[in-house]
Amino acid sequence: MSEIDLPENEVKILLVDDEVNITKALRRLLMDVDQYDIHIANSGQEALALLADEPNIGVIISDQRMPEMTGVEFLKEARALVPDAVRILLTGYADIEASIAAINQGAVFRYLTKPWDDETLLQAIAEAARNYLLLAENKRLNTLVLKQKEELYEWNNRLKHRVLDQTSQIRAKSDELALGNQRLRSSFNETIGALAGIVEMRDRRAPGHSRNVAELVTVIAEKLGLPDAEKNQLRSAGLLHDIGKIGMSDKLLSKLLHSLDSKELQEYQNHVVRGQAAIDMVPALREIGVLIRHHHERFDGRGFPDKLKGDAIPLGARIICAADMFERKLIQFAKSDALSSALKELECEWGKSLDSGLRIALEEGAQEVYRHLDISAEVLEAKVSPKELEVGMQLGDDLYSGTGVLLLKQGTVFSEKSIEAVNRCFMIDPFERDIRVLIKCSEPD
Ligand SMILES: [Fe+2]
Ligand SMILES: [Fe+2]
Incomplete structure (x- = not known):
């Protein structure tokens, strides 16, 4: 006998025949196979009743010729009850045609002729049992995949909601932070503006000087295309550039520059270093402090306090220097022609004390800022x-x-x-x- 490829797991087998001898012979043939759990019915009706109680039958082997209900009729009904069970019809030669028709209608998996050959029958039943197990496993895996798919979908949905929730929380937090930042920046600017007011109160000869310089340097920075951060920094430096004058004596403040003696000149020049030192304690103002220190450096290197020359002078300090000089000249003239006169006075300074690269930006900026004079x-x-x-x-x-x-x-x-x-x-x-x-x-x- 060639080796039979038996199923790995237990399979319930239902034998249906009205002849007890046949079912006994089949049972004897199959009882040595451990994987088979044999059930017997002696009619189609009895078998259908059994199937109602035992829905896990894997293989049904039925005789065709039975009174009341033929094998094909029974197997058709059995298919409705246990669609996954593999159905085999045992038939005599005379019924072969009916059996083939039943196979074609899908009611029967295969047919075997009586009298049967033991080995062929065992092979057919083993194949049917393996098919049943394969189908069952396939079904189990499909159900598992479907369940996991549903779980994944559910999990995905929950994750999506969580991400949306967290995104909206982050957005709200970020809006809150942006608003806080905006308030902080505006309060910072207002504080700097108040400090500038104090500086201006100290030097009554130049009312509004710090604010005028701040406005002009902002417009120049805009024209030079400087980034917003640098523009804001320059505006603050413009407001505070003369903060070091707060410590100067009233006598010194009331004198004109050209009338100062060397000691007084030194004291006047100290206002840039004193200004830087005054705000250096505040880390947010340190870079502004550097611009304050250098706002009296000259482009030709003849300024103070460090005699820096050309591009060695920070750009912001060069801009403040030009705006500062222009503003001081402006107040020397009558309002009606102050703008053109001050610009004319500045002409000889470009390339000497002032960076000529800033000339166009200053001249255009001044026209905008002082439009009200015209x-x-x-x-x-x-x-x-x-x-x-x-x-x-x-x-x-x-x-x-x-x-x-x-x-x-x-x-x-x-x-x-x-x-x-x-x-x-x-x-x-x-x-x-x-x-x-x-x-x-x-x-x-
Ligand atoms: Fe100054
Ligand atoms: Fe100034």
Whole structure:
């Protein structure tokens, strides 16, 4: 007998025949195979009842010729009850045609003829049992894959929601941080502005000087295409560039530069180093401190305190130097032609004390910043009280508080914020009610 490839696991086998001798003979043939668990029924009806209780039958072997219900009829019904069971029909030669038709209809896996050959029968049953186990395993794996797929989908969904949740939390946190940063930056700028006001109170000969320089250096930086961070830094340095003058004596401050003796000149020149030292304790202001130190260096190397020359002078310090010099010249002339006169005066400085690479940016920037000095026919002058101020009006003269603190410099265009600040100051430290403003007439349609 050739070797039979038996199934690895146990398989329930149902033998159906009305002849007891046949079922006994089949049982004897199969009982030596450990993997087979044999069940017997003597009619189609009995077998169907058994299948209802034993749905895990793997192989059904049925005789064709039985009273009441033929093998093919029984197997058709059995297929509905246990579709996964492999069905084999035992048939005589006379019924072969009916058996082939049953196979073609899918009711029967294969047929075997009676009398059977033991080896052929054992081979067929072993093959059917292996097929059944394979199908069952395949089904089990498919169910497992389906379950894992559902779990994966569920897990994926939960993960997606978690990521969305966390993303929205991070976004909210980041918005909160951005807002905090914005508040911090604006409070930093306001503090620097207040410090600049204190510097200006010390040097009454140059009202609004620090704020004018700050505005001009910002416009120059814009024209040179400097990044926002550098522009902000330059604006702060412009506001604080003369902070070292706070420590200078009243006598020294009241004197003109060319009338200083050597000791007084040294004391005056110290304001750049003193300015840097004053703010060096604040790490956020250290880079601004370097610009303050060098804002009186000359491009030709004849400045102070370190006699730096050309590009060795930080660009920011060169810009402040040019704006500072221009602003000081501007106040020497009558308002009507101050702009053109100051620019003309500066001409001889380019390439000497000033970096000529900044000339175009300064000249264009000055035209923008000091446009208010050139009062054209399209601008009306008016006097208004703090309550009557409106956004877009331009301040005609420097505005001081009652006790002499410079609030806003001439040329400032009013915003909601500055109008609120002026009204608040009017309550705290009242000043002359009439404020001179310039109002631009709207263009006719
Ligand atoms: Fe200075
Ligand atoms: Fe200055």
